Amino acid sequence: MSRSGSVRHPLVELTLARLREFGRERGAIFWTFGFPVLLAVGLGIAFRSKPPPQVRVAVVGQGPEIVSTMERLHRAEGIKPLRLSAAEATGALRSGKVDIIVEVAPPRAAASDPKGAEPGPPRLVYRFDTLQPESRYARLLVDDALQRALGRQDVMKADHRPVSARGSRYIDFLIPGLIGLNVMSSSMWGIGYAVVLARRRRLLKRLAATPMRRSHYLLSFMFSRIVFLAAEVALLVAFGWLVFGVAVRGSLLAVTVISLLGSLSFMGLALLVAARPDSTEVASGWMNAAMLPMWLLSGSFFSYERFPESVQPFLKALPLTAFNDALRGVINDGASLWQTWPSLVVLAAWGVCCFGLALKLFRWQ
């Protein structure tokens, strides 16, 4: 009964088979490694931190005051004045081309004193949508610029101290979210789809007819996933760091442990979804049904804190939310592993429950 030299342990052979099957699928390689990087590049560029946009101001009215007003606005920082007719200005405001209209009327003094030695300051009317934050900001900026140009003094001294934006940019928020999405998708598809396909093609039945230990089969999926997981996470972390300067402020060990736990948890979910269906279409449907809510709600692309207070506990109970929170804690805030324990508990609970249920429900044929 001794194994001859060339016969390897079944777990080794099964894991190798998994790795080969996956590695020889070119499409899978792209979706696991290429796509998340492209997504990071696209979103990182689209939402990169820019200096605050210039405030666009339409200036309308007649007389010499308008020239001096235009000059004063030109001199101010962050303001782009445009000389328009009243009708053009109304249209531009409506379509969002300008944030505010400054209507310049001649000073009252000029009307009452025909000799007009020195003209007084012009009278201004600001027209803007008071519900638009951009317009309100424009109103403050424009008014401040014009008042200062005519000599308004600050009554109180205040200094500016700009704070470095590192760690709080959108890309800093995004990279851990993308790692979360990627670990979820690749664990779910990598396991769920392969298992259902093997069942449909009766490969599972054929394997069940051998003395293969069934636990070895399921373990081989995990081992092969972990190999790819390491590559996926390392790629995104390295990419974020090298291209966008997203630093891991906590320990890399913590990132590894969280990724491993998260991946195991999603594998459990994948096995549960794949436990019974023998059609890949049905399985894809379930897989999407399980993942879509998490794509939207788990705060991968934008913070889930924007959702109403009442649903937050449910969102926090989702495995992807827990995974994102833990990863952001470590990468962005430099949290230690034990500080992320509530998220880790959520992940472990999902993993254990799903695995248990999946093993009970699993169909070999």
Add this chain to the structure above:
Amino acid sequence: MTATATSSISAAHDPDAAAARCVGLVKHYDDVKAVDGLDLEVRRGECFGLLGPNGAGKTTTVEILEGLIRPDAGRVELLGRQWGGQKDQWLRERVGIQLQQTDLADKLTVEETVRLFRSFYPSGRSVADTLELLGLRAKRGARVHKLSGGQKQRLALACALVSEPELLFLDEPTTGLDPQARHRIWDVVETFGAGGGSVVLTTHYMEEAARLCDRVAIVDRGRIIAQGAPEALVAELDAEQIVQLRVDGELDAEALRDLPGVTHVEKNGGDLFRLGVASVGEALPAILGVIEAKSVALQTMTTKQPSLEDVFIHLTGRKLRDE
């Protein structure tokens, strides 16, 4: 307690225990009776064939024997042991299986696939020897999805033989293959049988059954309707010759049934008749006499030695007409 355990173990090692035996197997799918009270016994070292039309219940029977389907009723014993419990592993190591339909992993190569299956067994043939045996050496680096149908069947057989099983189950091993590919598989099965292995085989090819099987059972609607050595079944037809004739015009099968020397008559289609004939010399003049009396025109007439195929048509054909 101890006594029972000892006796069951000694039974397991009993070399006289049947390779496979089942009694009163029943399996229903909703309202379909796939297997309907089926008994059979496969002796050690024997090649046993299950013949039957589509949907007869062959695959269901074989998969129950293989321990893959649980029967609704009945008892199964393989190599002296039953399925269920700790002994499954022992049985799985000694039984080789080819399912009617399996798609092995597409992206693996032939050699990787056989190596994978080999790793599940504590002992067996080397991968290289298995590939050699199945004539797959030249294809060992080819991906599974690039193989032809015959090569895929041989690979499936390789996966079943790599463990050097005592008992081999083959469910339609040559369906859809060209004659040459079929002969290659037959050679492998014969080699396995010559080495003392027992085989349970299902097939639609009478030629295959006649060549490979020591005994066959004809299955119809979940039951065995005839069983025995192929020659014995043919002999049971009581027909020395099979006469096949095609006529132009109205002719009733009844008119031919009671002729001297005719053992049975079947009408296939409108104008084709198959007659089992005990004595050609007696029967032929009588048949021609009827044809002349009924004033129908004889188009073709052939006579041949009866084969297993005639047994099959005789048995299932008669059944079909009974409905």
